[in-house]
Amino acid sequence: MQTKSEIITFNGEWLWLGNLGQIFVVLMFVTALLSTIFYFRSVRNDSNQEALFARRSFYVHTFSVIAVFVILFAIIFNHRFEYYYAWRHSSLSLPVYYMISCFWEGQEGSFLLWLFWNAVIGLVLIKVSKKWERSTMTIIAFAQIALSSMLVGFHLGDFKFGSSPFDLLREQRPDFLQIPILGQLGIGNYLQVFKDGNGLNQLLQNYWMVIHPPTLFFGFAVAIVPFAYSIAGLWRKEDRSWIDPALIWGLICVGILGTGIIMGGFWAYESLSFGGYWAWDPVENASLLPWLIMAAAVHLMLISKNTGRHIFTSHLLTQLSFWLVLYATFLTRSGILGEASVHSFTDLGLSGQLLIFLLAFIVISWASTIDKKKSQNQILVTVLGVFALVIALSYAIPETQKGLYEGFHSIVKNGGIVAFLIVIVLFVYNLYKRTKTDLRDEHLSSREFWMFMGSMFLILSLIQVFSGTSIPVFNKLFGFKTATPVATDYNRVQLWMSMPIMALMSIGQFFTYRESKDGKLYKNISISFALAFIVTILVNLNFGVQEFKYLVFLFLAVWLVVANAMYFILKKKPKVFGWGSSVSHVGFGVLLTGVLISSVNQKVLTSTQTGIDMAPEVNEKGQTDVKGIAFNRENRILYKNQKIEIGDYFANYTKKEVGIGKDSIDKHFNILFVDKVTKDSFLLRPKTQNNPKMGLIAEPSTKHYISKDVFSHVNYESGMDKVEPFSGFKTSNVKVGQTFSTESGKCQMVVKSIDRYSSNQGIVLSVNIMVNRLNDSILLHPEFRVNEQNGSFEANPAESNELGLILMIQNIKILDPDPTKQNIEFQIQSGEKTPVKDYIVLKVISFPWINLVWAGTIIMLIGFILAVVNRIKIQQKLAA
Amino acid sequence: MKPLHIALLILASIGVAAVVSVYGNTTQIVSFNAADSLAKEEPNKEYHVYCKLNKAKEIQYDPQKDPNLLIFSAIDSLGTEKMVKYLKPKPQDLERSEKILIIGSSEGAYFHAKTIFSKCPSKYEDTPVKD
Incomplete structure (x- = not known):
């Protein structure tokens, strides 16, 4: 009874919008389920009616996905911060064109984007795949069940099934309703306090970040189509007719995914300050894995299509490529990479669900290889049961539980690993038995031999990246403490791995299929x-x-x-x-x-490696510690207006432009570079942004030439030094032309002239004072404003960090009313501190011929487009 | 033996070599004390240490003296304190960091960090927005 009286009405919420969204979320889940079941039945029973129903369900599903997308966008667009997603990922000041980026900052939005691409792909398949529609669409629709389930947001105690994008702020963060100010306003009026959202990650507010994630996601999404064709081929017992359409989609995937990956590299190069486009970061590697294997799979499909050979390997690689897409998603979305990555993704507690998603597809692969119809159901049920049990148990019992549970947990975990390995081995064995082809008469002069070798080297390259990137997973599984490899570990191996690939790519085309004559x-x-x-x-x-x-x-x-x-x-x-x-x-x-x-x-132009440790330390044994020699000193200090030599240039830090944004302070540092020989000059404007939510963000600035880039970024600037307060205040009475000094006498000042102008708040006197400190001199303009109506006045002090001086006019005495005489006595207070020089710590790198990276990518993309169009034309000709 | 089989054997051995090279070259996540004792065995190997910034001691970074020298005190997960020397500018979010990963080796009184990753508290965990 007591609780009833405490029901609170929350004012100003648009709950109908979220409820509408939630209805579509459920609808999209249910229609995906229906579509899968009926597509599956239509294949089994060869029923047109069931296929029609499945297709209609998929149309409703697609509509629901779009509706959820639109509603979530409407929530963000209308700044409905009662919704957690909008509060967390957007803010009032977010420009409309970046609102779309909110979708990939959060996990729910990313899954929604994936759902959207899959739905689009599904519509295309319904239109073009003809006899393959029912079998391939069963797989696509199944993927939609899995993805929709991530958004359902059904909670039962601690058990969490998906995470809805329409969760309310007050439900997600009940602590927000406890803040003291709501005591006066009333909890029901909490929206009057939460008027603005948390905002979008500053790094995502970049045009490359508007197109890179959807491109990459599209590449990921397309990988399901070759997978679906491979499964369908096994299911329908078609030997190799699945390859023609699968090849087209495989080529699209390699082209799009490759472009998406390089776009990410370009974004990193342009807006992150690590100085490069590829860092072998686990998240980058995760996107590279599906690309490498899909590139190999496409070549194997070409071999199988043209010669009828290696159909087993074609199936295997095609299916593995989709597994790796799911594995990459698991790696980046489960939080398992943790500190190993500069990217960070918040864990929504969906790791278990993601794992089930991955395992479900492995089971589908495995089930499609089973031949005998009778045993199929039984084995499937058994294995699914084992999996479900193992996963359910290992997630139901927290790992931290001690005692009895501890041993039990490890048994469950190890049992799960063994069950997993058994399924993989069975899958490969079954697949091999079903699809092995005659490998006799394989000629050394055949194209397929060399193409096969090239693809296998791609796989070897993948194995190395996979083993390195998976270390955090093995650490978690087996309790190891192995550190993740760094970039040089990858480079060292990949340098040699790429050599046979390149050699085989050079010679491969000269051979003809079967035997070169x-x-x-x-x-x-x-x-x-x-x-x-x-x-x-x-x-x-x-x-x-x-x-x-x-x-x-x-x-x-x-x-x-x-x-x-x-x-x-x-x-x-x-x-x-x-x-x-x-x-x-x-x-x-x-x-x-x-x-x-x-x-x-690549050359660090600011490097000063002289071979002498500039900060030698004496260690315990009394020896000079000279470890520092091994390191390059890669940064230089640039004082304002002091020209220094940087590589082939004279560099001069000329200007600091400070802009105060809504919630950040942006500083652009203008550095003028002049070529020593040609006298050509250019300006670089690296930026630092002090953002209260994100801390300091440095954005590099790059001059692009055809044959090289000059890349610069600020690692530190004098504004980051601790601010020392002014002290030693002294008051002096002076007139124009008079000299005075600070308390310590370190600054000598002279009043030069007075400017008088009127503003809407009264008459302003701006006093021009020349300041000298050692060899530096500067003109300061403290102001004094008199309001003629009420006689009040206000001082506007002037300060200089470089000279360590602040000047404030405390009062004035007009000795002669004629303004042209400038006969006024000022009471000026001066304060001092240690001078702070305006400087920046800069790193400049030259990247020769980096444009070849981007040019090569564009040429590659053109090649993929040509190949895809060609394959589509060939298929159309065959169909006609 | 057909050429394909020989080729597959060669490929498999390279594959094994690749995996061995990954795991053979990996290093361990250790504590400061372990890094000290390991440094005597293999002086050129680098280790990973997870630690926290010791806020009781001042971060020494004076770019006007040397823009490429940072010295700070860190405490590892076992509570051992060690001075860390880093021959690069101060990472911008060092003070805000809640966890630091340093990669490098122990040399006498100092741990020479070659790379520092500082993990900051998520921007979302901030206190509620005030109007």
């Missing part, structure tokens, strides 16, 4: 080799690469470009769309050349 084959390869050798020598006159291993890499990258360009000239393919593979391979070669030159020849 072209007598000019070896001649052509030799010519391309020799040409590449000459080109390498020529380009290296500019690049100046010296180390042997890098020279080998450079040669191979150049060979890749030369050989593929040569192939495509020799072939004289009449139709532009047939050029896809050559063009994308050339692009890849250009990209890798750019990667090599911009990393190997």
Whole structure:
């Protein structure tokens, strides 16, 4: 009875909007479920009616996804901060064009975006896939169940099923209703306090961050289609007809995902200050894993399609690529990467659900390989049961529980790992038995042999990235304390891994499928080799690469470009769309050349490695500790208006522009660079932003030339020093022309003149005072404002950190009413502190030929577009 | 033996080598004391230490003397305190950090950090917005 009287009415909430959204969330979950069930039944029973119902359910599902999207956007657009999602990810000052970015800052929004892309893909499949519709759509619709379940937001005690984007702020943060001010306002009026949201991460407020995440997500989403075709192929017992459509989608995936990854790199390079575009960060690696395997899968599909060989490997790689998409999602969304990443994603407590999602698809893969219809149901049920039990138990019992539970937990966990491995082994074994092909007459002169080898080297490269990135997972599973590898560990191995890939990409195209009968084959390869050798020598006159291993890499990258360009000239393919593979391979070669030159020849221009430790320490044994020699001193201090030499330039920090934003202070530091030889000059404007929510964010500034970039960022500036208060106050009475000094006498001042102007608040006297301290001098303008109506006055002090001085006019005495005489006596108070010089700590890096990285990516993308269009045309011709 | 089989064998061995190289070259997450004793065995190897900034001691960073020298005191998860020397500018969010990962090696009285990752409290956990 007591609780009833305490029911609070909350004012100003638009609850109907969230309720409407929640209805669509449930609708999208239910329709995904219906669509899956009926698509599945329509395949089993070969029923048109059921297929029609499934299709209609999917249409309603798509509509619901779009409705949820629109409603969430409306909540953000209308600043309805009673909704947790809007409060947490947006604010009043957020420009409309960044509101879309709120969708990928939060997990719910990201899943929504994924749902949206999958729905679009589903609509396309319904339209184009014809006889494959029912089987492939079963998989797509199933994925939609899994993704929708992430948004359902159903709580039962501690058990959490999804997280709704329409949760209310007061439900998510009940502590907010406890803040003292609500005692007076009444808890029901809490929205009067929470008028503004937390805001979008500053780093996401960048145009690249508007297009990079949806591109990457689209690439991730597309990976499900080849997977669905592979499953459908096994299910419908079709040998290799699944490959034609799967190949098209695989190419789309590689193209889009590759572009998305490089876009992320470009964003990092332009707006983060780590100085580069790729850091082997676990989150970057997570997006690279599906790309590497999909690139290999596409080549295997080409082999299978043209020769009927390696169908097992085609299936395996295609399915693994989607598993890796799910694994990447698990890594980035479960919080398991923790400190290992500079990216941080908040854990919504959905790790268990994500894991079930991943395992469910592995079980689907496994189930599709089982041949006998009878045993299928039984095994499926058993395995699903084991999985569900293991997962349920390991998440129901918190790991921290001691005693009896502790041992039990490890049994459950290890049982789960063993069950998992058994399923994987069974899957591979079943798949092999069902799809193995005759590998006799494999000729060394066949294209498929070399293409297969190239793809396998891609997989080897993947294995290394996978093992490194998965270390946090193994640490968690087995309680290891292994540290995650750093960038140099990856570079060291990947440098060698990429070499055979490049060599095989160079020669592969010259071979023909089955057996090369072209007598000019070896001649052509030799010519391309020799040409590449000459080109390498020529380009290296500019690049100046010296180390042997890098020279080998450079040669191979150049060979890749030369050989593929040569192939495509020799072939004289009449139709532009047939050029896809050559063009994308050339692009890849250009990209890798750019990667090599911009990393190997990258120069820290501000580096001052003199071989002397500038801060030697004497250790316990009395020896001088000279460890510092091993490190480059990579930053230089630049005092304002003091020209220094930085690399081939004279650099002068000329100006600081301070802008005060709504919730941050932005400082742009203008640095003028003048080339020592050519006298060409350019201005760099690195920025620091002091944001109360995010702390300090430094944004680099880069000058782009065709052959190099000059990249700069501020690591520290004098404004970050501790502020010392003014002291030693002294009052002096002075007139124009008179000299006076501060208490310590360190500053000598003279009153030069008075400016008089009227403002709407009265007459303002601005006093021009020349200040001298040692060799520095500056003009300060303290002001004094007199309100003629009421006679009140107000002082506006002037201060200089550089000279450590503050001046304030306390009073005036007008000795002569004629303003032109300027006969006024001022009572001026001066205060002092240690002078603070205006300086910045700057790092400048030159990245030679970094444009090749971006150019290579664009060429590669063009190649993929050509290849996709070509494949679609071929398929249309076959269908006609 | 067909060429493909030989090739597969070679590939498999390279694969194993790649995995071994990943795990053979990894280093451990250790405490300051462990880093001290390990430094005597393998002086050139770097270790990862998770620690906290010791706010009782002042962070020494005076860019006008040396913009590439930072010295601060840190406490690891076992409570051991150690001075950390870092030959780069002060990371911008060092004071705000709640956890620091330092990668480097122990050298006498100092832990020489080659890399520092500081993890800040999430911006969302801030106190409610005041009007």
